[in-house]
Amino acid sequence: MYEPRTYxxxxxxxxxxxFNIVVKETDLYICASSNLKRKAYRLVLKYRDKLEGYIEQHPAF
Structure with a gap:
């Protein structure tokens, strides 16, 4: 369920x-001294993939 991120x-x-990075349930708001949007997006995909793989292998998680 979506919650407005007024903060x-x-x-x-x-x-x-x-900038915002939104991938499935991941919803990040990032402020940085330079534009890191592409790098942040790639990292979100990388670590979501690792997490989803772990969950698939460990359903009790």
Whole structure:
């Protein structure tokens, strides 16, 4: 169930690059000194794949 992330508007990010990464249940709001969107997206895919593989092998998780 989606919950509005109103707290994301509290951040003073005028000197930062901000972006969202959303993949399935993963929903990240990232602020950084440079645009890391592509790198962050690749890392989310990598670690979601590892986690999903673990869950598949360990259903009790």
């Amino acid at each position: 994301r508007h509290w951040i003073n990010y005028k000197d930062l690059v901000s």
